[in-house]
Amino acid sequence: MAKKEKREKIPRQPMPEQDPKERSKNFNEVPYGYTPELAQREAKRCLQCKKPKCIEGCPVGVKIPEFINLVAEGDFLGAAKKVKEDNSLPAICGRVCPQETQCEALCVLGKKEEPVAIGRLERFVADYERAQGIVELPEIPPSTGKRVAAVGSGPAGLTLAGDLVKWGHQVTIFEALHKPGGVLVYGIPEFRLPKAIVEAEVDYLKRMGVEIKYNYVIGKILTVDELFEMGYDAVFLGVGAGLPVFMNIPGENLCGIYSANEYLTRSNLMKAYLFPEYDTPIAKGRNVAVIGGGNVAMDSARTALRLGADNVYIVYRRSKTELPARAEEVHHAEEEGVQFKFLTNPVRFIGNEDGWVVGMECIQMELGEPDDSGRRRPVPIEGSNFTMDMDLVVIAVGTGANPVITSTIPNLELNKWGYIVADPETGKTSREGIYAGGDIVTGSATVILAMGAGRNSSKAIHEYLMSKG
C-alpha cells in the first residue's frame, strides 16, 4: 500500500467527447470514452478504501475498488470480469447510470476534491473487453431443471435473467417489441447509448443460455397463468411503466404533439431519424417545445436538435435547481444549444385549420412552499399568460403504469396508481411465484434501480425455486 503522502495528486480525468457544434447534427455517441492511458490515470486516483463507501451506493453492489485496482494495474480484462461478477450490463450502466448520485456521491475523494470517475471506468473496461472480441462467459452450473419466465427485456429483466442462468435455471424472456432492451432501445437515443452496445450485452446473455421471445405481448397472446400452465415455475414482471402521461389541456391531440414515448420510439426503435432509408416517419419542427425536465425531456430535446430544429426549448414549471435530469445531460443539452424556459407551464395548444400545432399558450410560475415531493411547489402567476410559436411539442412529464398485463392477472395486488405492490427487498407480489421489479413497481426511475430490482428478485426467485425442491 502506498503511503498517503506519496499519493500523486491527479485531477479527475475528463472524458474526450464530440464537439457540441458537430454532434448536435449527428446521432453518433457524444463521449468517446477513456483511452487506456486516461483510464489508468483515473484509476490511480482511487484511495482503495478499506471500508469502501462507493459499493453501498451501487444498487447491484459492484466491487468498485477491486475492479478499479485492476484497471490501475493495467489488467483491463481482469477488471471487466470483476465488474461482471455483479453487473451483467456494465457498458450500459457505465453510460446511463446517475453515478453522481450513487457510487460517486459516496466516494471519499469527493469530500475534498472530485470523486473517482467510477462510471467512466466501468464503461471503459466493458468497452475494452468488447473491443478485444474476447468476452469470456462465466461458468454455468448444471441445469436445475427450473424454468423462469421474465416479462419484459428491459434492464430489470435482463439483469434477472443473467443472474438466474448463472445459478443453473432456464430463463425465457418475453418481449412485446421486436428488439430486446426495453427502454434502452426505444427510449434512450443512439447518441447517449449506441444500440450496438445493447445488442452486444444482450448477445452475451444469450450466449449464457438466456432465451428471448419477441413480439409476445403477455396479457394478450399468453396470460401469466398460462405461463405457469406451460411449466414455468416462477414469473418475473419487469414490464416498465409504459403509459404516457398527458397534460389534459386543450389542443393536446393536435398533430405535431407527441408523447416522449412516441417521439423517442419513432426515432430510436424505428430509426425514423434515418427516414426514408427506414420507413417510419417523424415530424420535424423548426420551433420545438419539450415539456418536462427529466432525462427523457433532455433526450427528446437533443433528438429534436439533431433532426434539424432551429430552436428547441425545455419548458419546465420549476427552476433550474429542481431539474430532475442528470447534471451531465443538462450540461450536454445546454452545450448543444437547447434553450431553457424555467418557471413556465403550458395551459393550451393552438392549432391551424389542418389540425397542426402552431403555438402554445403558457403561464409563468413561481415557487411556493415545498410539496409532498420535497420540492417547492410551482404556483401559476395569474395574468402572466403569453404565447410561443411552436410547430412541434413533445410532452415528457412522466409515465404511468400500463394496465395491459396487470389487468389480466387475477388477485395481483396493485396500488391506487396501478403499480404492482411488491416487497422492495425481494420483488415478491401478492401471488405466489410472481415477482415484479423496476418501473412497474416504483414508477419511472433509473436503469440501475431497475437492475437492482432484477438483482434482488433473482436472489429471491432462486431461493423460492430451490425451496420448492
Added chain:
Amino acid sequence: MFKILDKREMADNTVCHFKIEAPLIAKKAKPGQFVVLRPNETGERIPLTMASTDQERGTIDIIFQVVGKTTALLRTFNKGDYILDIIGPLGRPTHLEKLGTVICVGGGTGIAVLYPITKALKETGNHVISIIGARTKDLLILEEEMRNASDELFITTDDGSYGRHGFVTDALKDLIEERKDVKLVVGIGPVLMMKFVCKTTEPYGVKTMVSLNAIMVDATGMCGACRVTVGGKTRFCCVDGPEFDGHQVDFDELMKRQAAYLKQERQSYDLFLEEHGQ
C-alpha cells in the same frame, strides 16, 4: 418470422389477401382484434385487422389495400415468403350480445374488418342485415363471405355498376326507417364513411359501433400515437379500442391525425416506385 401460406389478389388487383402461419395468434384472436406487422428490418409497424383466423390450421388472414410504401412492399411478398414480425392479437375483442336485429355496414377494405364481426354477431343469435359498398363493382370484396355470414345482404356502388346506385348510408337510412327494430349498427370503412354512418343513425338513436384505424406505433398503449377523442375524453385506439361508440367519436380530429404524415408517406412511396421501376 411468419410464413405466407397463400396470396390472393382481390378487387381488381387493388387489394391483397394473405393467409399467414401464426398458430399462437390464431388460437387467441377474437373478432375485432388486430395485429401489428413489420414486413422487414427497415419497415414500419402497421396495424391490420384479421379478416379471419383458423385455430386448427394455425393461420390468420389479413386483407390490405395498397395505399403507401409499406402496403406496396407487402404486396411484393409471395407465397412462401416470410413477414419479419407479427404482434397480436391486440385491441379489445368485439362486445358480442344477442340484441335482435343488427345492421353491419362495410365500405371498401373495411369489409374485411367487418366480416369476422358480422359472423360473430350472427353466431351470437342476432338477425344480421349487412350492407356492403364500393366505388364500383370490381372493387367490392368478400361478397360471398358476407352473404353467408348475414341473414340479408344489400349492396351499393357509388357508380351504380352493381347493386343499388348510391352510398351505403342511403341503404342504411331506408332500412332503419323500414325495420324500426334495429338495435345496433356496426359501421366499418373509410373514416368519412363511418362519420356519415353515425350521422345517419344518430337521429334514430340507434347505437352505432365503429372500428377506428388510427396511426399506431407500438400498439400496446405505450406511445399514445393512436389517441382519439371519444365523448370529450382522450382514448387510445390500440388498447381502449379499436371499437368505439361512433356517436361519441371526434371524426374530424381523427381524419386530421391520419393525414399527419401524408407528405412523408408520399416521399416514401415515390422512392419505392422508383426502386421498383414503376
